[in-house]
Amino acid sequence: MGAVTVKVPTSMRHLTGGSGQVPADGDTLRAVIGKLEANYPGLGARLVDESGALRRFVNVYVDDIDVRYEQSLDTPTPDGSTLWVISAVAGGS
Amino acid sequence: MSLPPLVEPAESLSVDEVRRYSRHLIIPDVGVTGQKRLKNAKVLCVGAGGLGSPALMYLAAAGVGTLGIVEFDVVDESNLQRQIIHGQSDVGRPKAESAAASIREINPYVNVVIHNTALDRDNVKEIFAQYDLIVDGTDNFATRYLVNDAAVLLGKPYVWGSIYRFDGQASVFWAEHGPCYRCLYPEPPPPGMVPSCAEGGVLGVLCASIGSIQVTEAIKLLAGVGEPLVGSLMVYDALEMTYRKIKVRKDPNCALCGENPTVTDLLEDYEDFCGNVSTEAADAVVGSTITARELKDWQDAGKDVFVVDVREPAEFEIVRIPGSVLIPKGDILSGEALSRMPQDKQIVLHCKSGVRSAEALAALKSAGFKDAVHVQGGVLAWIKTVDPSLPAY
Numbered sequence: 025m026g027a028v029t030v031k032v033p034t035s036m037r038h039l040t041g042g043s044g045q046v047p048a049d050g051d052t053l054r055a056v057i058g059k060l061e062a063n064y065p066g067l068g069a070r071l072v073d074e075s076g077a078l079r080r081f082v083n084v085y086v087d088d089i090d091v092r093y094e095q096s097l098d099t100p101t102p103d104g105s106t107l108w109v110i111s112a113v114a115g116g117s
Numbered sequence: 118m119s120l121p122p123l124v125e126p127a128e129s130l131s132v133d134e135v136r137r138y139s140r141h142l143i144i145p146d147v148g149v150t151g152q153k154r155l156k157n158a159k160v161l162c163v164g165a166g167g168l169g170s171p172a173l174m175y176l177a178a179a180g181v182g183t184l185g186i187v188e189f190d191v192v193d194e195s196n197l198q199r200q201i202i203h204g205q206s207d208v209g210r211p212k213a214e215s216a217a218a219s220i221r222e223i224n225p226y227v228n229v230v231i232h233n234t235a236l237d238r239d240n241v242k243e244i245f246a247q248y249d250l251i252v253d254g255t256d257n258f259a260t261r262y263l264v265n266d267a268a269v270l271l272g273k274p275y276v277w278g279s280i281y282r283f284d285g286q287a288s289v290f291w292a293e294h295g296p297c298y299r300c301l302y303p304e305p306p307p308p309g310m311v312p313s314c315a316e317g318g319v320l321g322v323l324c325a326s327i328g329s330i331q332v333t334e335a336i337k338l339l340a341g342v343g344e345p346l347v348g349s350l351m352v353y354d355a356l357e358m359t360y361r362k363i364k365v366r367k368d369p370n371c372a373l374c375g376e377n378p379t380v381t382d383l384l385e386d387y388e389d390f391c392g393n394v395s396t397e398a399a400d401a402v403v404g405s406t407i408t409a410r411e412l413k414d415w416q417d418a419g420k421d422v423f424v425v426d427v428r429e430p431a432e433f434e435i436v437r438i439p440g441s442v443l444i445p446k447g448d449i450l451s452g453e454a455l456s457r458m459p460q461d462k463q464i465v466l467h468c469k470s471g472v473r474s475a476e477a478l479a480a481l482k483s484a485g486f487k488d489a490v491h492v493q494g495g496v497l498a499w500i501k502t503v504d505p506s507l508p509a510y
Contacts, residue, residue, distance in 0.1 A: 080304040112279075113284065
């Protein structure tokens with residue numbers, strides 16, 4: 025089972041006890057997100073909507089791969105890979 | 118990917134201008150021609166706030182000939198921690214005017230155009246049409262999608278930046294040459310899921326980190342030097358002090374700039390598109406909203422109220438309504454805090470401005486607390502109408 029590192033944006037760190045980086049495992053993005061939700065309740069729901077699809081204000085990269093252009097939630101997450109969660113924020117003033 | 122210069126060179130530079138811009142002129146990639154292009158350039162900055170402050174100041178110093186400012190707000194003391202184009206003596210002054218005065222002080226050769234108005238679907242195209250390039254320094258999703266859509270529809274490049282706490286992002290969206298904002302983020306987050314800087318805060322200097330990337334990109338596009346951030350997203354983490362450049366693809370299914378666009382003109386209502394208050398919250402507040410003054414009257418009359426502040430602990434530390442109890446919105450939405458809600462008292466929710474308390478009210482009502490109410494305008498309304506001696510933030 026792939027052990028991965030997940031980079032969490034500031035706007036979601038209240039769900040990880042303030043951590044910007046958390047460990048998870050799973051062979052696909054779907055499995056990793058399931059693990060994240062189990063360990064950090066609410067974090068999975070930030071990434072996946074009620075219908076089970078990846079939310080459209082969030083981009084997830086497995087290393088340099090944008091999962092939206094791969095297999096979305098079924099994108100493989102190899103052992104040692106880093107998942108980057110990039111969330112839309114609107115601040116500017 | 119390098120792109121040709123966006124702007125033709127001005128005819129000449131005066132002796133004074135040569136003196137002023139000499140450090141640019143001796144850079145081979147800029148030179149006299151590049152500086153003449155900046156002189157001839159017309160750049161619009163949407164917002165003269167956190168990102169707009171450093172952006173406008175450096176664009177002015179760099180010698181951009183015409184700088185437009187769209188801004189309807191007035192300078193508030195809470196802006197001065199980061200909005201460095203304004204000063205203490207500007208408090209209460211329209212930001213557009215204050216920014217224009219600073220620009221004139223930095224560089225009298227800049228022609229400043231003030232648009233002292235809020236950008237909306239009726240004026241955005243007319244305003245954007247007067248400029249070569251747009252710099253986005255707005256602070257909410259509705260305006261960001263409006264800016265993006267207008268820029269795409271008019272074929273204008275759009276230098277985008279956004280900030281939150283210690284994180285920043287920047288990119289150049291230009292549908293002609295790459296992705297647009299909707300390619301990166303097709304839809305805004307549901308209301309309340311991503312906090313704003315007014316709710317979550319922002320490190321003041323982060324504005325400079327991201328604003329300076331925006332100005333750098335603007336200058337590169339205007340002068341046609343280097344590799345612009347078209348098709349790339351810069352992600353900055355100030356705590357880790359890392360910059361990461363991520364590839365952003367043009368989405369063939371983009372609703373606006375894709376192969377079969379479904380959005381072919383500006384939307385009727387961008388606030389609605391961003392669902393600024395959820396339907397549940399909008400329904401919940403009907404008939405269950407009181408004013409700050411009414412809350413005060415209830416308290417004075419000795420009514421048995423349970424006042425719940427649904428903001429975050431740091432906000433509660435800054436200012437609070439007397440007698441209120443802190444229970445952050447997240448704890449109410451998760452159901453965790455429901456056991457702390459009394460059945461025999463009038464529950465009154467409030468937050469900073471009334472959005473979060475509306476969401477919490479919807480959750481409480483669906484949990485059976487039918488009589489709960491929330492305070493319109495939140496603690497800010499309390500400060501305004503009940504106790505102006507308290508600090509607004």
